[in-house]
Amino acid sequence: xxxxxxxxxxxxxxxxxxxxxxxxxxxxxxxxxxxxxxxxxxxxxxxxxxxxxxxxxxxxxxxxxxxxxxxxxxxxxxxxxxxxxxxxxxxxxxxxxxxxxxxxxxxxxxxxxxxxxxxxxxxxxxxxxxxxxxxxxxxxxxxxxxxxxxxxxxxxxxxxxxxxxxxxxxxxxxxxxxxxxxxxxxxxxxxxxxxxxxxxxxxxxxxxxxxxxxxxxxxxxxxxxxxxxxxxxxxxxxxxxxxxxxxxxxxxxxxxxxxxxxxxxxxxxxxxxxxxxxxxxxxxxxxxxxxxxxxxxxxxxxxxxxxxxxxxxxxxxxxxxxx
Numbered sequence: 001x002x003x004x005x006x007x008x009x010x011x012x013x014x015x016x017x018x019x020x021x022x023x024x025x026x027x028x029x030x031x032x033x034x035x036x037x038x039x040x041x042x043x044x045x046x047x048x049x050x051x052x053x054x055x056x057x058x059x060x061x062x063x064x065x066x067x068x069x070x071x072x073x074x075x076x077x078x079x080x081x082x083x084x085x086x087x088x089x090x091x092x093x094x095x096x097x098x099x100x101x102x103x104x105x106x107x108x109x110x111x112x113x114x115x116x117x118x119x120x121x122x123x124x125x126x127x128x129x130x131x132x133x134x135x136x137x138x139x140x141x142x143x144x145x146x147x148x149x150x151x152x153x154x155x156x157x158x159x160x161x162x163x164x165x166x167x168x169x170x171x172x173x174x175x176x177x178x179x180x181x182x183x184x185x186x187x188x189x190x191x192x193x194x195x196x197x198x199x200x201x202x203x204x205x206x207x208x209x210x211x212x213x214x215x216x217x218x219x220x221x222x223x224x225x226x227x228x229x230x231x232x233x234x235x236x237x238x239x240x241x242x243x244x245x246x247x248x249x250x251x252x253x254x255x256x257x258x259x260x261x262x263x264x265x266x267x268x269x270x271x272x273x274x275x276x277x278x279x280x281x282x283x284x285x286x287x288x289x290x291x292x293x294x295x296x297x298x299x300x301x302x303x304x305x306x307x308x309x310x311x312x313x314x315x316x317x318x319x320x321x322x323x
Contacts, residue, residue, distance in 0.1 A: 063241060066246075067249075093192065093209045093212075095216055105121070120179040121179055130187075147307070158294070
């Protein structure tokens with residue numbers, strides 16, 4: 001699903017430790033994920049020249065549901081079914097992780113560059129750390145605090161083009177606010193979804209959340225009148241939609257979960273740092289975007305801050321639930 005930040009979808013229960021030296025297959029799978037998800041922001045930018053953000057989100061997941069629905073049916077035939085008691089929590093996750101998340105992300109991409117989005121979207125661990133501190137009792141520690149400060153400073157540089165003024169690049173600022181809201185929505189989704197993943201397989205959750213989130217986009221489509229006269233898109237836009245739905249949402253998640261069976265989560269997460277590099281290269285070639293010194297400096301600060309957060313040891317206060 002987001003361009004996704006897939007790490008939260010891992011099942012929490014302990015499993016045998018992956019081998020010290022993973023085989024080539026999982027590493028190739030992770031490389032494909034990084035390349036595919038890095039290209040998603042560029043594909044979305046191309047499609048948004050012709051479709052509204054909510055329309056693109058809906059089309060992406062209509063296509064992805066061609067894969068998700070068979071997965072749901074497969075689980076159903078094996079006796080693993082969604083219960084009525086679970087339905088409210090899955091609806092909330094679908095609303096946060098699909099409907100809201102992708103509408104905000106595509107709205108942000110419409111207002112700013114694909115490069116800026118790829119850099120700003122890496123702020124997700126910042127919000128996750130803050131939510132963990134206030135709702136799960138997790139201690140931040142000096143390493144995480146400095147990482148959060150560094151990442152937010154970098155975000156300000158990217159959003160304002162290094163001018164530190166609200167008048168600098170109004171469209172970039174609007175886009176940055178959408179993406180910051182997008183990363184916050186995913187972090188809330190991650191925090192709420194942890195308990196669900198203790199009970200259900202990750203692929204089961206992903207398929208159901210994707211399908212339910214898609215259904216909840218329908219009222220918004222009716223309200224904005226998207227596709228009222230039918231779906232009339234050129235070949236380039238359809239190619240972008242199919243790439244987002246099949247390669248990024250369906251194939252990307254399958255390869256990610258396959259790789260997580262054989263490699264440690266920390267190694268898998270390291271591949272996600274390749275995404276901004278892929279986006280920068282593709283946006284330069286396909287969209288003609290240029291890199292500024294402020295973007296490079298701000299992006300470096302964001303990635304350095306997020307790395308400090310991710311590399312910091314986690315501890316939970318006594319008496320409160322651990323993540």
